Amino acid sequence: xxxxxxxxxxxLFIFTIVTSIPLGLGLTFLANSRIKPISWLxxxxxxxxxxxxxxxQLFFFYFGLPFLPYVGKYLVMDRFxxxxxxxxxxxxxxxxxxxxxxxxxxxxGQYEAARVLGLTGVQTTFRIVLPQMVKVVLPSVANExxxxxxxxxxxxxxxxxxxxxxxxSLVNSRSDVTPFFFAAVFYFLFTLALTRLFTRLExxxxx
Amino acid sequence: xxxxKLTDITKSFGENKVLRGVSLSVRRGEIVxxxxxxxxxxxxxxxxxxxxxxxxxxxxxxGGRALVRDxxxxxxxxAREICSRxxxxxxxFNLFPHMTVLDNLCLAPVLRGILDKKSAAERAAELLxxxxxxxxxxxxxxxxxxxxxxxxxxxxxxxxxxxxMLFDEPTSALDPELTGEVLTVMRGLAADxxxxxxxxxxxxxxxxxxxxxxxxxxxxxxxxxxxxxxLVNPPSERLRTFLRTFNHSAQPA
Numbered sequence: 518x519x520x521x522x523x524x525x526x527x528x529l530f531i532f533t534i535v536t537s538i539p540l541g542l543g544l545t546f547l548a549n550s551r552i553k554p555i556s557w558l559x560x561x562x563x564x565x566x567x568x569x570x571x572x573x574q575l576f577f578f579y580f581g582l583p584f585l586p587y588v589g590k591y592l593v594m595d596r597f598x599x600x601x602x603x604x605x606x607x608x609x610x611x612x613x614x615x616x617x618x619x620x621x622x623x624x625x626g627q628y629e630a631a632r633v634l635g636l637t638g639v640q641t642t643f644r645i646v647l648p649q650m651v652k653v654v655l656p657s658v659a660n661e662x663x664x665x666x667x668x669x670x671x672x673x674x675x676x677x678x679x680x681x682x683x684x685x686s687l688v689n690s691r692s693d694v695t696p697f698f699f700a701a702v703f704y705f706l707f708t709l710a711l712t713r714l715f716t717r718l719e720x721x722x723x724x
Numbered sequence: 725x726x727x728x729k730l731t732d733i734t735k736s737f738g739e740n741k742v743l744r745g746v747s748l749s750v751r752r753g754e755i756v757x758x759x760x761x762x763x764x765x766x767x768x769x770x771x772x773x774x775x776x777x778x779x780x781x782x783x784x785x786x787g788g789r790a791l792v793r794d795x796x797x798x799x800x801x802x803a804r805e806i807c808s809r810x811x812x813x814x815x816x817f818n819l820f821p822h823m824t825v826l827d828n829l830c831l832a833p834v835l836r837g838i839l840d841k842k843s844a845a846e847r848a849a850e851l852l853x854x855x856x857x858x859x860x861x862x863x864x865x866x867x868x869x870x871x872x873x874x875x876x877x878x879x880x881x882x883x884x885x886x887x888x889m890l891f892d893e894p895t896s897a898l899d900p901e902l903t904g905e906v907l908t909v910m911r912g913l914a915a916d917x918x919x920x921x922x923x924x925x926x927x928x929x930x931x932x933x934x935x936x937x938x939x940x941x942x943x944x945x946x947x948x949x950x951x952x953x954x955l956v957n958p959p960s961e962r963l964r965t966f967l968r969t970f971n972h973s974a975q976p977a
Contacts, residue, residue, distance in 0.1 A: 648822045
């Protein structure tokens with residue numbers, strides 16, 4: 518049973534990481550857009566997603582959306598897709614802020630050198646700017662990823678059968694607290710593995 | 725033919741007029757040194773020639789093609805193409821820190837489809853030898869000294885076989901004992917008849933290498949002439965004052 522819960526927890530984690538990082542990067546470019554309304558909207562989005570509790574957002578996306586007038590009936594989602602969507606949108610906002618800082622850290626001279634060498638904007642972004650940005654943002658991204666491991670436990674609040682959910686029901690039905698211990702060990706080892714992974718990545722991006 | 729021709733270019737940052745009508749033509753093979761106090765507009769003038777700063781008015785032609793005519797710029801794609809025949813060397817080198825020296829050299833010509841990987845690597849090897857850094861091809865920029873970085877930056881600009889090289893204070897960020905190696909490389913370019921515009925504070929070097937020296941002051945070319953005319957017998961009090969403060973700082977008493 519716990520293994521099944523771990524499956525949901527891992528899936529939610531992987532889905533969120535894989536979607537929210539590119540989404541956050543996209544938001545970063547929108548936030549830096551020269552078209553002011555786009556930049557404002559993006560920043561407002563980030564402000565709202567970071568300024569309200571993730572659990573509240575979960576309730577909103579799962580229970581709240583269907584009650585919206587007119588469009589509500591098209592927004593009915595199963596628990597798990599609702600959780601995936603919420604986590605992804607929420608973490609994208611955090612990643613957006615992290616990447617925005619990283620982007621600011623890339624020296625103006627890098628853009629100028631790329632320009633006089635005749636690189637296009639896209640080439641400059643992917644070959645010059647992003648690799649340097651990655652180096653700067655890696656520690657913060659690692660931090661977010663670790664937070665996410667533990668945030669996945671919030672999904673049990675809308676009844677998703679993740680590790681936390683099974684742990685609690687086992688503890689209740691058997692009047693035995695050892696499942697808490699197993700869950701703690703799992704979260705801890707997962708976090709440890711991530712820490713290791715990111716330390717290696719940081720080694721790679723030392724230049 | 726003029727490799728570079730500026731006609732009455734002007735540039736303002738808000739109220740501040742940085743360039744107030746600068747005209748200049750540089751012939752093929754000519755070496756022009758630009759001196760002047762900081763804030764006189766010499767770097768800005770150089771940067772406008774490669775589109776890093778936009779002028780408010782005037783005409784800039786590179787190799788006979790207008791980048792901007794009477795303050796109106798050509799389209800961005802065309803601008804990049806016109807500027808692509810011009811090499812630029814920055815005060816702070818601006819090497820790409822996440823790439824080896826070899827990749828710094830090969831990136832632009834390969835990405836732009838000018839050279840394939842193999843011929844780019846061959847050309848890079850030649851140029852690294854020319855700047856005396858054959859053994860540094862696989863080094864990361866962070867492991868190089870300032871002088872070495874600047875020599876790599878020069879080699880990187882040469883990879884695109886530019887018609888003209890612009891130097892924006894190439895030795896100003898270097899420790900005094902490292903300027904020599906960079907100036908030597910530039911002398912080598914001069915010997916190859918490279919057309920060059922050099923913004924510099926190295927007065928002795930300018931006297932030595934330049935065909936023509938410009939003294940910029942307050943957004944205009946105040947004086948222009950041979951090194952002897954400008955530097956040996958300075959014709960204006962303002963220039964004399966500038967050169968004097970210079971000698972004081974350059975030569976410890």
